[in-house]
Amino acid sequence: MVTKQNEPATPVKPGRLAVSAALGTLNENYYQALANAKGEGKPVVWITSMAPIEMVYAFDGIPFFPENYAALCSSRKVAAEFCQAAEARGYSQDLCAYALCTFGFIFEKRGAFGDEVPPAPDILLATEGACATHPKWWEALQRHYNCPLFIVDAAYTVDSETLPEHHKAYYAAQLRELASFMEEHTGRKFDMDRLREVVALSDRASELWDEIDELRKAIPTPISQIDVFTCLFALVTLRGTKEAVVFYEELRDEVKQRVDNGIGFVPNERFRLIWDLFPIYHNMRLLNYFAEFGAAFVTDLYGNAFSGRLDVSDPFDSLAERYLSFFIRAGAWGKAEIYKKRAREYHVDGIVFHFNRCCRCFTSEQPDIGNILREELGISGLMFEANMVDPRGYDDIQVKARIESFIEMLEAKKYPKQKGG
């Protein structure tokens, strides 16, 4: 039997981060800026993740991430109805729920809080760099809003160690083209110095994020996976702003302080796990269910997918390099290599795969990543199905039962003497 770690009278209370308040303000300010954008004549740019957001900030635009907003809808428990609204218009229920949810709130003309929908895009900016879904989804948005669309092509280099020069050149050429495109559609002039500023801020946010990631190696690990996912907001949406940098400095300091004082997110940490890949926004608490058995997530690829270092001396070239080398694009082998390295450095006992039913792009690689880790490092994996945004069909009881038997297995492996005790 596995015992929950609630003896003696100290239930797991992962200490709330003091910077949570700052994050709340950041969030509010961002949505305020978005709401004010039209009035202030700032271009609203609907953008996909993994797209060069620095170009948006360089034009003083306000980026809007439907993905992020869909996650918000999910946590507000309105995602299922939005997905259904999209299905009613002929979109298959198997499609990416971020996309379905976006179509849904557009069709329903309602926001996550039952309020107004976010401001319509002036420009649509997508990339081919993560999945094939993004460009298709943005094409549909373009047909709906009838506004300019730019797709940045980002060729995959599945097993080459180095980034080929012509890949970089093709990407950089598109950034130059994007600059003229933005000039044309915003009526603003492109300013290389302003881009340099943004690039420097984006780089600094990534550097801080990497430091925090490094701090998660500590035993016990200082912060929860929920905190990591929540704090990611600034890296995704505000990458390239001062606000993000200030926030991550505070966060880094707080996390460092915890590490220095040996404070862990899970008191009496017994298992260290990797989370792969997407959060489950309608049930974030599931992540803390692991904590009840003394299990903590110490690393993940999703959070790190958004960080990447930049060099201000040649912004286009540097952006090209960064957006082409995000390690979420590494393929099954490449990701398994990253996890193998992390498994050693972070002292990992197991890996949990969220089979995100609606994301074939990354889920299709998960079984083999699991196979490789098991065969080569003997790391056990738990795999279960869910949908990151849409709660329909999700069976919490069953998932929790799977988690319990997974922990039981880890227990037998890591603490054999206590077995059956």
Added chain:
Amino acid sequence: MVSDFFQAYRTRHQLAEGWKQAGRKVFGYFCNYTPEELIYSAGIIPVRIRGSAENVDLADAHLPSFCCSYMRSALDQALKGRYSYLDGMVFPKTCDMTRALYGIWKRNIKLPYYWFLPVPGKSTDEAVEFFTHELRLFKESLEEYSNHKISDESLMQAIKVYNRNRSLVGEVYKLALSDTPQFSASEVFGILLAGLVMPKEEHNAMLRDLLDKLPASNTSAEDKVRLMIAGNTFENIELLQTIEECGGEVVIDDLDIGTRYYGSTVDESLEPLRAIAERYLRKIPCPCKHPAAPRLGHMLELAKTYRVKGVVLVIQKYCDTHLYDRPWIESRLKEEGFPVLSVEHSDTGWTGGKFKTMVQAFIEMLE
């Protein structure tokens, strides 16, 4: 005879084993974005990897159930050893599945040669330049593998064979312009399928022969409802037979193995690699490429030229790129006066009965 084409497709694995015994090399590839001319010019026979209607067993350990049945089935067939004759595999970057499956095949199906070809998503001049560069790298790797330089002449030769193939298949299509087409859709499908799995020179010879000895026109087609079939790959030919049984006559397609594959030719007056790059990036696009509008234009043009009354849209379940376009394609076709029957299907576990009921109702509505 049309049955020879079917026979070739059905016995494709034996045929390939035969070429192997004769000392030829055989490469498998996915998608109509693989520039086969290059493989062919290296003296290697390219064959399209197909799925099967057989149950998926072994692939379950490597792919979640919510991936398209085509890719699951193809991997399963390979794991079962059906493709043991292959010397190599080529994966172009098209949809997410093709991209992800490269690593999965490479790890689980041991072959002497693997190549991943980054095909741009756009068709701008920069994209063409990038792709030309990629084609050069691919060519060099083929030369290294075969220990044999690919001359411009052999490349030109391959381009000619492929262009010839496209125009011969084009002639087959043109027959369906008549009110009484000689071949039924399922027969044309057999002709298309054979072309995917045999050397194009042989396919050309068979096509020439077939066209020279054309049967009398098929008068039974006269009172049938003319239709277009659109979408992506399917293994179940019953699908077309069912349409025929219900009184429909599919006269034209917008399929990845049909007009989107056999359409556009390579410009023989340009530098060969550049010409190939242009052809593949500027051919009738599949939904994984941008912009999407040219494909709709192509569909509308075909629908008008071939005087169809409606369109049957057949899409693999879980095929993202096609499914995103579906609501738009459907509504645009309807606006232009072409009713649409839209079906999501799976190669494995084909439910013929349900499909028949839908087709019957659709055709009755069109009559």
